[in-house]
Amino acid sequence: MPRCLSLKLSIEREEPFRLANVELLSYRHSYNVRYGLLTRELRFRDRAGRETSLRSRRFVSMTRMHLAAISWELVAENWAGSVEVISALDGRVVNRGVARYQQLWGRHLDPQGPRVHAPDVIALKVRTRQSRIEIAQAARTRAYMGGEELDVARSTYQTEDYIHQVLRFDLDQGSSARVEKLIALYTSRDRAISEPLETAGRSVSRYPSFGDALEHHTQAWLELWEVCDVQLPRDERVQFLLRLHIAHLLQTCSPLTSHHDAGVPARGLNGEAYRGHVFWDELYVYPFLSYRLPGVTRQLLMYRYRRIGEARANAARAGLAGAMYPWQSGSDGEEETQVVHTNPLTGRWERDLSRNQRHVNAAIFYNVWHYYQITHDADFLREYGAEMMLEIARFWSSLAHFNPDRGRWEIHGVIGPDEFHERYPGESAGGLRNNAYTNVIVAWICETAQRVLDLLPAARRALLCSRIGLSDDEIRKWQAMSRKMFVPFHGGVISQFEGYEDLEEFDWDGYRAKHGNIQRLDRLLRAEGDTPDRYKVTKQADSVMLFFLFSPTELGDLFARLGYEYSDDLARRTIDYYDRRTSHGSTLSLVTHAGALARFDPEGSWERFIAALGSDIDDTQDGTTTEGIHLGVMAGTLDVVQRAYLGIEIRDDVLYFNPTVADRLDGLRLSIQVRRTRVIVSLDGSEITVAVPADGNTGPINVGVGVAARELCAGQSVTFKLW
């Protein structure tokens, strides 16, 4: 969108101030994590020797969807004279945030013209080139001195894609002025408007002062923190990073943004990497949201429901039934995954088979089911959720085939989350045989889809089966698959896919010694004419995902139904096996390993948790953070705390807690919401206390630790002894 949250300063009509053309006497740039407020405080001396102090604060409102604001406080420290503040709306923006996209066209906005809406209000409209969405901004700029609005001289300059207003006033030596610029942003997709430019202009005229808007904004954040804060006070850095992640998560997914139909983009709403596309990161994002802001999850799940038509067409094109959601999803839900990509190490274009990551469909199914488990939102399940789940189950069952030699169902031609293995070495076709993660989760999907059918009222079940053409034969096939999916094993561990054991072992130490950071081993190998397909190397958790997504009880049931042995030992061996062969080339992998290891190796888990926590703040992937945050990892660290460390699980209508890494959790305090009832959990020493607040309309809830469980009503609490 056009650039709007900035101001420029010119003293005595000279060249506007930039950091480069002054002598900086002091400078402080800070981001307030609690309130989403960016502050710059600086003092500079210009070429004429004038010293000026400037404090700039800006925010995008958490309480008014269309409002953003910037305020400047200026002090003429040792001079007097005329000041010009330039307040612009600039539609000439170009996407340049990702170095390797420089060859791509970066201008996405067509000008639709500027307008002066009122003496103190300018406005600008642009239109996105492909989707033809109109974006209108209006800016109201006012100057104040000592609490009184200044009667400033104003002049305007405009071109077709730019407009600015100059506010001119005089400053005495030592005196200060304040300039406030309030922004209203509307698009042609917004509801309750006549036309976006007109509405933006009218709205901004009515906005409160910067101070009032900021106060409302901070109060909205306070309210969010009351619901979303995770207190883990034993380690100050951990505490800070958890809150940093909560803040970034809420900037992308909040009650104010969730209806915008942008889904959960991997790099947040403004990161340019991956071109705003939506992958599977929501799998890591919803567990935190659904337990706190279930309405946000619901709205975001609608991003998928609205695109079920494209997903069906996508499946049909591939000769399959049901809905096949794309690996990369954009505005209309078509497959947006690139078919080639550049290796930045060589500049060469390489074939890209990553669209075979059909497991995104398993993630969507899982997300809907877990949202329902946490909320019991039968309305959503009936109207939207069930259709997605059933169509995804159909997709998987149409992709599977029965292998009579094994007497089991198999899935070929897909890849798991591990993108290092796109095909078998030497084979041209993409995809692998029997990815274990996929096959196990498909068995679970086939079982769960039947439960979904049972949960539907009879008329909706009939309607859905008719509309999507679901037959009894297919349901019987689900029954069979839920009992007879094939899972590959070798040497006492789950094989990532059939044939994994035949791959070569990789010289990790040698390669690390040679290259340092080898997270993106694939690029290094390909630059050398080799391929990761040949080796027992994994970019990110694949089979290990199972131990992150499912509790031991669930996995035990799942494997038992499939007729496979399952034990803690199998889990421990499998996690350990891949842990030693994973580059963690996606930091999501660290989240998964932290979660999976929590029960078996608390120290190892914590180590990976700490690494995941640091991935954006320390930019551990060599510069990718400037291209946009890694939302899945940020949210995933929060989920590790609640699901792996606190051990939250809903089973048989009881909310269980099963803490691990317990010595790290002393002082933990968080609140969650289950089926409309709010629950506050705190862990002190060897005791865990669960309380239901007295306020609000809440039903009773069953909570338990181990085998002990009891019912809590509003205003009650219970303390369990842990060890």
Add this chain to the structure above:
Amino acid sequence: MPRCLSLKLSIEREEPFRLANVELLSYRHSYNVRYGLLTRELRFRDRAGRETSLRSRRFVSMTRMHLAAISWELVAENWAGSVEVISALDGRVVNRGVARYQQLWGRHLDPQGPRVHAPDVIALKVRTRQSRIEIAQAARTRAYMGGEELDVARSTYQTEDYIHQVLRFDLDQGSSARVEKLIALYTSRDRAISEPLETAGRSVSRYPSFGDALEHHTQAWLELWEVCDVQLPRDERVQFLLRLHIAHLLQTCSPLTSHHDAGVPARGLNGEAYRGHVFWDELYVYPFLSYRLPGVTRQLLMYRYRRIGEARANAARAGLAGAMYPWQSGSDGEEETQVVHTNPLTGRWERDLSRNQRHVNAAIFYNVWHYYQITHDADFLREYGAEMMLEIARFWSSLAHFNPDRGRWEIHGVIGPDEFHERYPGESAGGLRNNAYTNVIVAWICETAQRVLDLLPAARRALLCSRIGLSDDEIRKWQAMSRKMFVPFHGGVISQFEGYEDLEEFDWDGYRAKHGNIQRLDRLLRAEGDTPDRYKVTKQADSVMLFFLFSPTELGDLFARLGYEYSDDLARRTIDYYDRRTSHGSTLSLVTHAGALARFDPEGSWERFIAALGSDIDDTQDGTTTEGIHLGVMAGTLDVVQRAYLGIEIRDDVLYFNPTVADRLDGLRLSIQVRRTRVIVSLDGSEITVAVPADGNTGPINVGVGVAARELCAGQSVTFKLW
């Protein structure tokens, strides 16, 4: 929007068939209320003596939001030859449905161009003139014979705002063909699209056959009927009309339409009268919806929430606090009420003061509260509902002033629902003093707004009070007003407004003898140079609304808090007093009187209920039904059945039934949903049975009749003896 759901037929390249240029041998036009399917069956002889049978069926899908379809079955009864079927998308539509609007500009669409999307798909895009919303339609037309698609010759004709495709094929004597036209409709406001024209074309290509689409459509209706049907089998006509009303209500307000941000327009989504504006009809619509499809109410209430900014500006312009929603609301929520209107009897322009009907704000407050009572949707109350309720309470309290002589709070300058009284006779300023309906409901609002504050979590309460600037002083004023609003009385009845008793009695019998239908007495009187302001005449229920909206228990509490006597006698006398002085110039009035009379005069109530039921089917208002249905009345008759006749009331967390007009209700059966629990109610002879189905996730619910109450869990039922 462009005309799309029609086809034209030309035989042997002659002039296309119209009813006017053939001899009609048989004709049947029917609307299937259960499935929303329009059928025309006809047989005609053209000038060349050819006899042709034609069966046309069309529907707008209840399962796919963007789909509509028409099918033709053609039989060449006594001829053979070539046939052309013309399938058009016509953007040249003009609004001409309301005779008295003929002088207004009727073209609202600007052409954006046609397109041939595929050999069998044409498409057209237009843009609305003021709101600049793009509307795109695509049509896929195919011909079939004996189940096989015909390989027809196709040709296309197009202008900038029109496109058609001609399908040419041959028909043997006695043989039949079928033509199917599927339509996809998208607008630039839709989610999950790239661009509406492209998406419409792509979607229509993927649509199922007419037969399959119709089957899905009918199944969606079956599901809706399972939730929404009201069985009242004793009177066949009553049963039919209740179902007709349910069908029309669901055509306007359904899970497929409720997110369209069109609110609840008084004349449905396609009635042209009142130019699509939104009044207060939702007060009559939500009770039925909230008990059955609460998600639809929630979405529709968002129409108001999204416009709270305009309502605040509207209040501020009037020098008032809070939010003043407009009497007539459109796209952006500004006041759209006309300031003059034509009297069709004289053709003269008359001053229109109807915007002083501020009671629409009371209706919105009431609607949010009742939605919350039925659903316990704390999420909605917290995020949206409370803000609307508090801002409306502020509006009313800023409008009220304290009269020290009376020691009570008064409201001047507004009018009640009765539009016959816009001002005092001889006075120029609009509005009246102390409209009783307004003052009583404001007392209730002031009491209820405090309860809303208590229901909010502390952080949200703080945020809201800060954002809207609500002070403790105002809350104290609410407390005072809830105890000391002034209510005028005269002669043992509630006065419609202060001074009503001083007006002249009206010669009803004489005027009826002179004019026949005198529902619109105002127009008749003004045409004679007189004004209804002078007389004790009421267009529609005003004070009587109180006995419709509140139960005797609630009214008793309300009056007791105000320090006024309240008794059944007061209610009976007041209803009777106005019943004899009301022209029922809005048929909503019949609904209100039917509801208010139910306890006191079952026969009189039933009589008005029957009159309300017939108002659209019999077009009792002389032709207004062709301008659009009266949605409020249709839904209101359904609410009379549930709230007045079955006596549904939620009080102290118990769902009570208190049947009246009981001998009419034998065999009544309906289902409602309260706080996520579905309840099936049936009345047989002198017994009422309440059952909670076993399927679905439902909590226990307390139900009662009289003083008897008990808890029902899923799968349980209870029968109460009524008399």
